[in-house]
Amino acid sequence: MVQDQKVILDHDDVRRTLVRIAHEIVERNPPRADGGSGETVALVGIHRRGAILATRLHALVSELLDTPVPLGDLDISFYRDDVAIRPSAPVVLATHLDFRLEQRTVVIVDDVLYTGRTVRAAIDAIFDYGRPDRVQLAVLVDRGHRELPIRPEFVGKNVPSSQDERVNVCLVELDGRDEVTIGPYRGRRRAAA
Amino acid sequence: MSATPTAAPTTRIGRHLISIDDLDRAAIERVLDRAESFAEVAGREIKKVPALRGRTVVNLFYEASTRTSSSFELAAKRLSADVVNIRSAGSSVDKGESLKDTVQTLSSYDPAAIVIRAPHVGAARLVAGWTPASVINAGDGKHEHPTQALLDAFTLRRRLGALDGVNLWIVGDVMHSRVARSNILALTRMGANVTVCGPPTLIPREIETLGCQSTVSLDRIEEADVVYVLRMQHERMHDSFVPSLREYAERYQISLARLRPGQLLMHPGPVNRGVELSADAIDSAAALIGEQVKAGVVVRMAVLYELLAGAQPRPSGAGQLATAGLEAA
Numbered sequence: 001m002v003q004d005q006k007v008i009l010d011h012d013d014v015r016r017t018l019v020r021i022a023h024e025i026v027e028r029n030p031p032r033a034d035g036g037s038g039e040t041v042a043l044v045g046i047h048r049r050g051a052i053l054a055t056r057l058h059a060l061v062s063e064l065l066d067t068p069v070p071l072g073d074l075d076i077s078f079y080r081d082d083v084a085i086r087p088s089a090p091v092v093l094a095t096h097l098d099f100r101l102e103q104r105t106v107v108i109v110d111d112v113l114y115t116g117r118t119v120r121a122a123i124d125a126i127f128d129y130g131r132p133d134r135v136q137l138a139v140l141v142d143r144g145h146r147e148l149p150i151r152p153e154f155v156g157k158n159v160p161s162s163q164d165e166r167v168n169v170c171l172v173e174l175d176g177r178d179e180v181t182i183g184p185y186r187g188r189r190r191a192a193a
Numbered sequence: 194m195s196a197t198p199t200a201a202p203t204t205r206i207g208r209h210l211i212s213i214d215d216l217d218r219a220a221i222e223r224v225l226d227r228a229e230s231f232a233e234v235a236g237r238e239i240k241k242v243p244a245l246r247g248r249t250v251v252n253l254f255y256e257a258s259t260r261t262s263s264s265f266e267l268a269a270k271r272l273s274a275d276v277v278n279i280r281s282a283g284s285s286v287d288k289g290e291s292l293k294d295t296v297q298t299l300s301s302y303d304p305a306a307i308v309i310r311a312p313h314v315g316a317a318r319l320v321a322g323w324t325p326a327s328v329i330n331a332g333d334g335k336h337e338h339p340t341q342a343l344l345d346a347f348t349l350r351r352r353l354g355a356l357d358g359v360n361l362w363i364v365g366d367v368m369h370s371r372v373a374r375s376n377i378l379a380l381t382r383m384g385a386n387v388t389v390c391g392p393p394t395l396i397p398r399e400i401e402t403l404g405c406q407s408t409v410s411l412d413r414i415e416e417a418d419v420v421y422v423l424r425m426q427h428e429r430m431h432d433s434f435v436p437s438l439r440e441y442a443e444r445y446q447i448s449l450a451r452l453r454p455g456q457l458l459m460h461p462g463p464v465n466r467g468v469e470l471s472a473d474a475i476d477s478a479a480a481l482i483g484e485q486v487k488a489g490v491v492v493r494m495a496v497l498y499e500l501l502a503g504a505q506p507r508p509s510g511a512g513q514l515a516t517a518g519l520e521a522a
Contacts, residue, residue: 075230077244078234078242078243078244078498079242079243079244083244083245083502083503084247084248084502084503086502086503087503088502088503089498089499089502089503090502092226092227092230094230094233095230095233124243128237128239128241128242129237129238129239130238
């Protein structure tokens with residue numbers, strides 16, 4: 001870890017936070033009163049780290065509910081609003097949304113919420129697949145500086161930040177460890193999330 | 194989005210796709226991977242993504258085409274681009290307008306890309322010099338047809354996995370075939386061993402310099418894992434190259450009798466049934482022809498996306514978007 005990075009969430013914090021978010025998701029979306037076809041929640045993670053977090057949340061939420069919870073992942077590259085101004089075509093990963101969205105509450109999962117443009121792209125992508133009953137948003141970190149009217153229902157941690165800073169999320173599956181840090185932004189500014 | 198992803202670097206593929214030589218192996222793989230993403234899009238109910246919204250693609254076809262023109266049109270539309278299709282027959286070309294004037298007229302629509310098919314070798318390269326748009330060669334005479342080679346590579350990669358060491362025979366009118374030339378370049382670049390086969394009058398001299406072998410006999414055809422059959426390109430023949438089509442079919446037609454089980458069969462289309470391919474071969478399970486056609490749209494979407502997504506350097510300087518301060522993901 002570079003010296004000027006400050007740790008906001010360590011390994012245990014990340015775990016506890018995800019457990020709390022899972023409980024909040026279940027609490028917020030109770031099973032239908034008629035006891036009918038069971039739970040309506042589905043989780044969709046945004047590549048790359050949102051998809052990893054969605055997989056973890058899926059395991060936690062599934063433990064709390066009796067019915068299977070669909071899990072999908074989404075690559076939003078084709079829906080970005082900055083396709084024409086990036087220096088090169090964005091790297092594209094896979095998308096898997098293999099379940100019907102109708103009559104479901106889709107919870108979008110991402111690691112960091114910043115300007116909100118990524119979530120806007122994700123909503124557009126999801127609506128090209130179907131018409132969910134409602135869409136909610138779960139993020140590990142909300143760092144403020146919204147440029148669109150997007151708000152999350154489930155937040156791991158609110159992290160005030162300045163635009164010269166960068167929030168770095170590391171996850172075991174990709175980076176070898178679970179850790180969220182904040183530090184000065186190095187290099188040229190990236191297209192914002 | 195937070196820490197830098199560890200995915201492959203995203204340097205631009207280049208402004209034009211005139212020849213397979215414009216792409217190294219990594220670039221070809223990249224286009225094929227992107228085509229897989231678009232194959233997923235093609236499986237959705239709404240088969241469209243907004244990636245090229247607001248951009249214009251002009252398809253300029255000076256030669257007959259069903260597959261290529263319709264798949265380029267569909268590819269651009271599925272990327273949400275605006276499409277203008279010009280066929281030379283019925284256009285001002287009938288009034289004597291030159292290629293250069295046609296291109297410059299169309300460039301006034303500020304297209305992001307011009308897709309050009311013409312009977313003259315080198316037409317695409319010329320067009321690239323006359324317009325700020327990206328130029329995609331959809332076939333220039335007998336020279337090259339790069340998107341065909343890419344969709345053939347995509348089809349084969351899906352069937353066989355990696356192409357390293359795969360033995361592929363190209364059988365037929367190689368002399369006049371742009372598909373053959375682009376495929377020799379593309380497939381050898383992907384690691385395959387390519388052999389061309391046909392009557393001596395239809396195998397160009399020193400074709401081996403492109404990286405393939407050549408033979409005039411079908412005797413060793415069972416060595417091939419894949420047999421790629423070409424049509425006789427009558428429209429490009431200005432001499433007699435074979436005594437008759439019947440004699441050609443007798444000596445070189447690919448039928449099920451000539452194939453062994455396990456061999457795959459490909460053809461760029463259109464097929465002249467009974468000439469280069471027998472009906473039983475076309476309709477057999479070994480034929481990948483249908484898959485090639487399906488690959489056409491998604492591969493062309495990938496080409497358009499890789500060429501056009503991302504800032505276009507504008508020679509005039511007018512309307513230049515501020516790319517300073519944006520780094521590649």
